[in-house]
Amino acid sequence: MTEEMIDAGRLDDLLRAIVNGHRCQPGQLVQILREAQDALGYLPASALTAIARALALPRAQVEGVAGFYSFFHLAPVGRYRVLFSDNITDRMLGSAELLERLCNKLWIERGKVSEDGLVSVDTTSCTGMCDQGPALLVNGRAMTRMSAERIDRISELIRTQLPLADWPPEFALVEDNIRRRDTLLGAEWPAGEALRAAIARGAEAMLGEMKLSNLRGRGGAGFTTAIKWESARRAACHGEQGIRYVVCNADEGDPGAFMDRSVLESDPHRVLEGMAIAAYAVGAHTGYLYVRAEYPLAVKRLKLAIKQAERLGVLGHNILETGFDFHVEVRLGAGAFVCGEETALIASIQGGRGNPRPRPPFPAERGLWNSPTLINNVETFANIPTILRKGADWFASIGTEKSKGTKVFALAGAIRNTGLVEVPMGITLREIVYDIGGGIPGDRTLKAVQTGGPSGGCIPAEHIDLPVDYETLNKLGSIMGSGGMIIIDDSACMVDVARFFMEFCMTESCGKCVPCRAGTVQIHNLLTKIARGEASLEDLDRLEKLSNMVKRSSLCGLGQSAPNPVLSTLRYFRDEYLAHVVEHRCPAGVCKIAAEGEVIR
Amino acid sequence: MSPDVSVKTLVIDGRDVGATGEQTILEVAREHGIRIPTLCHLEGLMPAGACRMCLVEVVGSNKLLPACVTKVSEGMEVRTHTPELLELRRMTLELLFAERNHICSVCVSNGHCQLQSLAGEHGIDHIRFPYQYPRLQVDTTHPRYGMDPNRCVLCGRCVRVCAEVEGAHTWDLMGRGAGTLVTAELRTPWGLAQTCTSCGKCVQVCPTGALFDKGRAVAEMEKRREFVPAILAGRDEEEELVP
Numbered sequence: 001m002t003e004e005m006i007d008a009g010r011l012d013d014l015l016r017a018i019v020n021g022h023r024c025q026p027g028q029l030v031q032i033l034r035e036a037q038d039a040l041g042y043l044p045a046s047a048l049t050a051i052a053r054a055l056a057l058p059r060a061q062v063e064g065v066a067g068f069y070s071f072f073h074l075a076p077v078g079r080y081r082v083l084f085s086d087n088i089t090d091r092m093l094g095s096a097e098l099l100e101r102l103c104n105k106l107w108i109e110r111g112k113v114s115e116d117g118l119v120s121v122d123t124t125s126c127t128g129m130c131d132q133g134p135a136l137l138v139n140g141r142a143m144t145r146m147s148a149e150r151i152d153r154i155s156e157l158i159r160t161q162l163p164l165a166d167w168p169p170e171f172a173l174v175e176d177n178i179r180r181r182d183t184l185l186g187a188e189w190p191a192g193e194a195l196r197a198a199i200a201r202g203a204e205a206m207l208g209e210m211k212l213s214n215l216r217g218r219g220g221a222g223f224t225t226a227i228k229w230e231s232a233r234r235a236a237c238h239g240e241q242g243i244r245y246v247v248c249n250a251d252e253g254d255p256g257a258f259m260d261r262s263v264l265e266s267d268p269h270r271v272l273e274g275m276a277i278a279a280y281a282v283g284a285h286t287g288y289l290y291v292r293a294e295y296p297l298a299v300k301r302l303k304l305a306i307k308q309a310e311r312l313g314v315l316g317h318n319i320l321e322t323g324f325d326f327h328v329e330v331r332l333g334a335g336a337f338v339c340g341e342e343t344a345l346i347a348s349i350q351g352g353r354g355n356p357r358p359r360p361p362f363p364a365e366r367g368l369w370n371s372p373t374l375i376n377n378v379e380t381f382a383n384i385p386t387i388l389r390k391g392a393d394w395f396a397s398i399g400t401e402k403s404k405g406t407k408v409f410a411l412a413g414a415i416r417n418t419g420l421v422e423v424p425m426g427i428t429l430r431e432i433v434y435d436i437g438g439g440i441p442g443d444r445t446l447k448a449v450q451t452g453g454p455s456g457g458c459i460p461a462e463h464i465d466l467p468v469d470y471e472t473l474n475k476l477g478s479i480m481g482s483g484g485m486i487i488i489d490d491s492a493c494m495v496d497v498a499r500f501f502m503e504f505c506m507t508e509s510c511g512k513c514v515p516c517r518a519g520t521v522q523i524h525n526l527l528t529k530i531a532r533g534e535a536s537l538e539d540l541d542r543l544e545k546l547s548n549m550v551k552r553s554s555l556c557g558l559g560q561s562a563p564n565p566v567l568s569t570l571r572y573f574r575d576e577y578l579a580h581v582v583e584h585r586c587p588a589g590v591c592k593i594a595a596e597g598e599v600i601r
Numbered sequence: 602m603s604p605d606v607s608v609k610t611l612v613i614d615g616r617d618v619g620a621t622g623e624q625t626i627l628e629v630a631r632e633h634g635i636r637i638p639t640l641c642h643l644e645g646l647m648p649a650g651a652c653r654m655c656l657v658e659v660v661g662s663n664k665l666l667p668a669c670v671t672k673v674s675e676g677m678e679v680r681t682h683t684p685e686l687l688e689l690r691r692m693t694l695e696l697l698f699a700e701r702n703h704i705c706s707v708c709v710s711n712g713h714c715q716l717q718s719l720a721g722e723h724g725i726d727h728i729r730f731p732y733q734y735p736r737l738q739v740d741t742t743h744p745r746y747g748m749d750p751n752r753c754v755l756c757g758r759c760v761r762v763c764a765e766v767e768g769a770h771t772w773d774l775m776g777r778g779a780g781t782l783v784t785a786e787l788r789t790p791w792g793l794a795q796t797c798t799s800c801g802k803c804v805q806v807c808p809t810g811a812l813f814d815k816g817r818a819v820a821e822m823e824k825r826r827e828f829v830p831a832i833l834a835g836r837d838e839e840e841e842l843v844p
Contacts, residue, residue: 045787058770058796060786067775074788336777353774358650358670511755511774511781512651518696521779522730542729549692552665552685553653 012050014039019054026055027369029351030334033066034293042073068353068510069334070124071140071293078113078120080158085135087126087255088450088500089412089486095134098151099123105155119158125337125504126255127294130412130486131177131419139164140296143171174297176262177419180436182406183398184263184270184379185422187386191269192314194385198277199322206281207233212392214404215384219249219340219377220455220481220557222403222470231364232282232374239371244284246275246326247368247375249345250291250298253337254453255504257484259408260378262420264291264298267382268305272315272328274381277388279326282374287328288349293335302330337508341556342367342375344510355512356556377482379408399425403469407483411437414444414489429464433487444489448572452481454501454508455561457568458494477568479561493590494573495580498566499527505562516559519550523566530577533584533593540581544570611677620673627655627668630681637681638690638719641756642669643806643826646765649757653693654719657681665689691723699730700779701737702751703809709822710810716754717809737782742792745815746804748783752811755781759803759812771797783811 018035022028032051037043043066052062066072084090084099103110103121113120129135132144141164143154150171157167178185198206210226217223237243248271252260264271275287291299306328309315317325336354338344342363344354349368367373383405387395396404403425409432412418416438423432429449433439440446448458457478466472470480488497506520526543529535547563547570554560570577579587586593605622612618613626613635620629625648630637641652648669655668660678665686668679680686697703697716705711737750757774760783764770771794775784785794804812805824813822 048787058764058773058786060770060773060784060796061764063784063787064773064775068777338777353777358667360671506778509778511776511778512649513653514651514693514696514754515653517755517779517781518700521733522696522699525731546692546730549689553656553689553693555650555653555667 008046011040011046015047015050016054019051024055025351026057027349027351029055029057029062029065030069030348031332033062033069033072034332034334037072041079042076045074065351065353069336071335076113076117078118079161080119080164081137081139082119082121082154082158083124083127083137084122085125085127085129085133085137086123087130087133087412088497089130089256090126090134091500092413092492093134095136095146098134098146098148101148102151102155105152106158118161124294124335125253125508126257128252128258128261128292129174130256130258130410130484132175133412137294138167140293141172142174142294142296144174174265175419176266178262178266178422179411179417179419180421180423182422182424183386183390184382184406184408185267185420187267187270189389191273191309192312192320194389195273195276195280195314196320198388199280199320199324203233203281203283206277206388209388209392210281210384213387213395214392214402215380215387215395216403216470217377218379218383218407218482220452220479222480225376225380228364228374228376229278229281231362232284232372235365235372237371238366239369243286243369243371244282245368245371245373246279246282246284246287247345247349247363247373248275248287248289248378248381249340249342249375250289250295250378251333251337251340251345252295252378252482253292253340253508254455254482254484255501256410256412256450256453256486257482258410258412259420259483261295261298262410263378263382263408264295265301268298268302269309270382270385271378272302272305272309274376274384275328276315276319276326277384278374278376278381280324282372284374285325285327287326288331288368289328290331290333290339290345290349292333292339299330299332306330336510337504338510338556338558341558343556345375346373353510355510356558358555379483400467400469402471403480407468407480409483409485411485411487413450413486414440414446414491415487416441423468425469426467428467429459432468432485433464437487440487440489444491446487447490447492448488448494448497450478450486450488450497450565451484452479452561452564453484454504455479455557455564456481456484457564458488458497458572459568460572477571478564491588491590493531493586493588494569494576495527495531495586496588496590498569499524499531501565502527502562505558509558509562513553513555513559515550516554516556516562519546519554519559520562522546523550523563527566530580531586531591533580533586533591535581537581540577609673609675609677611673611675611679613679614681622672622674624673625669626657626659626666626671626673626677626679629673630668630679635681637668638722639669640715640719640754640808641758643758643762646758646761646806649761652754652756654690656686656689658683658686687723690719691725694720694723694725695728695730697754698725698728699732701753702732702734707819708752708810709813709817709819710752710824711820713820713823714810715808733779740785740791741815742790743797743799743815744792745799746791746801747813747815748785748791749811749813750782752809753783754809754811755783756808757783758806758808759783762802762806767798767800767802769796769798769800772803
């Protein structure tokens with residue numbers, strides 16, 4: 001449907017119905033815009049005006065929100081919107097060539113809508129299908145394992161305008177590819193048992209148990225979970241009296257990470273139970289599950305799981321007849337990586353632009369609508385029921401001294417068995433890559449393992465016998481992160497790898513603080529200059545200084561960690577940088593080195 | 602929650618100072634004549650913590666903290682001018698100069714610009730990064746004012762003063778990252794924006810020449826900030842513009 005086809009009166013009625021469906025709450029703005037776009041194809045100015053009026057919000061604010069998220073379109077888009085997942089693993093599998101092939105077949109230019117308004121083709125940040133790439137989204141629906149044949153078939157399907165629902169189902173097949181299960185992915189017992197036990201023991205005893213378990217957040221930084229819980233429980237209510245919230249961060253966006261997607265798709269009840277237990281411990285009665293829009297299947301299964309859990313009496317009113325209420329709502333993102341940062345996530349749930357704010361105050365003290373808010377990652381919540389069912393001592397017996405339990409990693413890139421592996425903390429990278437992952441395909445050799453996505457770093461092959469735990473990875477200049485692990489073989493150029501991640505951070509920067517907004521652009525410029533063989537040793541020095549500056553002065557975690565891939569490759573692969581700068585050559589033969597006087601666009 | 606009025610003592614740059622628990626490091630520093638440079642901050646508007654000019658070192662914290670939003674605490678030891686901080690501020694300014702078009706000699710605000718005076722204060726005589734010069738459309742549709750996004754540093758003061766003080770919320774930020782733009786509602790030309798009251802507050806709080814009175818020639822655009830109450834008290838102006 002386009003704007004011309006729908007008259008003003010009908011537009012108003014349609015939007016009013018959507019807004020009323022969300023009880024006219026301005027906090028639902030992101031959700032309302034999503035639904036309006038689903039109905040209209042894009043968000044014309046008239047729709048934004050009508051939504052602003054219905055919610056009594058300034059038009060500029062509504063438009064500012066719509067303009068922030070990459071999945072909102074303010075101008076008409078193709079009836080078929082094809083978005084290629086842009087990750088280094090997709091690139092390794094040839095997604096750039098496939099994109100070009102599709103554009104040629106359809107006679108269109110990348111990023112532009114065809115003249116008949118039928119189709120547009122572009123890229124989007126990694127869609128979390130790295131183990132079954134190259135992947136793409138067609139009108140939000142994930143399509144995996146693309147090949148030249150499949151691309152040709154898709155171009156035919158689009159030209160014949162076959163409805164998406166009638167497309168071959170094998171194109172949209174999403175596998176969970178779990179290669180190794182342990183206590184988390186292998187847990188099998190009915191939902192509600194751990195919750196019942198937890199409520200019987202009381203909140204204080206539960207906090208004690210959590211402290212003993214020494215569980216650390218699985219989302220990235222590795223903050224001790226019990227400390228977060230305790231501060232959320234004890235924090236004074238600055239918002240409405242007595243109101244606290246529990247939020248599950250499922251805005252998994254690291255290129256190369258798909259653990260949370262798989263956990264949500266395969267075992268949503270475990271996550272919901274973990275949230276309910278946390279809610280009981282901190283005294284919350286409302287929870288939000290913030291899921292990235294790229295995961296429609298996970299959203300569908302979650303919504304179903306919530307209904308089932310409510311019917312079973314383990315969620316909703318009077319849980320397990322104990323008088324404890326806990327309601328969970330699913331909130332969808334709209335294509336903004338920064339919303340995985342907890343203060344940006346809060347802003348997004350409240351219906352705003354996903355701009356982070358300085359911490360402190362931490363969300364545990366002032367979060368959603370100024371109330372104490374506990375935010376944990378999907379995998380963290382999924383661990384809770386197991387800990388409470390089997391006991392903190394049992395949990396703490398797995399792993400290393402400071403990193404307890406198991407961790408799920410997503411293996412992608414140059415490895416035989418791509419997919420998820422759940423391993424005890426402290427296992428070596430060698431065991432993960434060779435014993436479980438089956439090693440490097442072909443006659444290639446391992447060069448590095450990239451962990452922690454755009455916030456992490458590249459661990460060189462010589463360190464693969466070190467244990468995988470929070471401290472060791474930090475010492476190596478990387479981070480545990482959420483669990484993305486991209487295996488890099490000797491066909492890759494490390495300058496190119498660093499440049500990919502910097503491009504990602506530059507695209508995903510919210511633009512609020514200067515170091516991240518302008519600094520990532522300049523770092524990317526410098527890396528491009530190096531990749532072309534046009535940089536000087538001075539540029540290399542500048543790159544290092546600027547990287548440290550962005551790390552030190554950015555406002556949020558995105559900016560503070562954005563230079564990590566650059567700094568870690570400079571640390572371990574300086575010789576590759578020097579080869580580009582001094583010898584004007586790319587050792588891996590990946591980068592296009594400019595000839596004298598040549599301009600590469 | 603009642604405001605925290607308890608007295609805190611802390612040390613800023615080696616000086617013992619007293620404050621109440623609700624005050625920020627920046628407020629206390631200014632009360633005691635200790636200068637911390639700011640750009641996105643303007644007393645009387647909600648602090649943003651975005652420009653990172655006011656970052657200070659607090660002993661015991663491994664992160665640098667923005668003075669404009671960080672509350673004081675008992676026994677805190679703050680350093681505002683370490684060599685590291687000076688270098689970071691200098692680089693932040695350089696990034697701003699390289700990001701858009703800040704050629705002072707042809708700017709209406711030449712000589713009355715906060716970005717310019719900060720550059721002077723930090724001894725910036727050259728920029729180490731290539732200029733981006735993104736050719737952005739100038740909006741002169743408003744009968745009295747003009748908007749040149751090429752001079753904009755995205756501090757958001759215009760957005761905040763319009764929403765918080767005037768209550769019009771005509772301005773907001775569009776897009777994200779380096780492509781962020783301050784736009785009048787629904788990307789309409791400013792002159793057509795229905796909610797704009799033409800009060801001119803945005804023009805007056807703008808630290809650079811991005812928002813200006815029409816008809817001003819180079820270096821003629823002096824800003825008056827007196828309508829924001831805290832500024833009326835006469836505190837901010839000399840803090841902001843260091844000669």
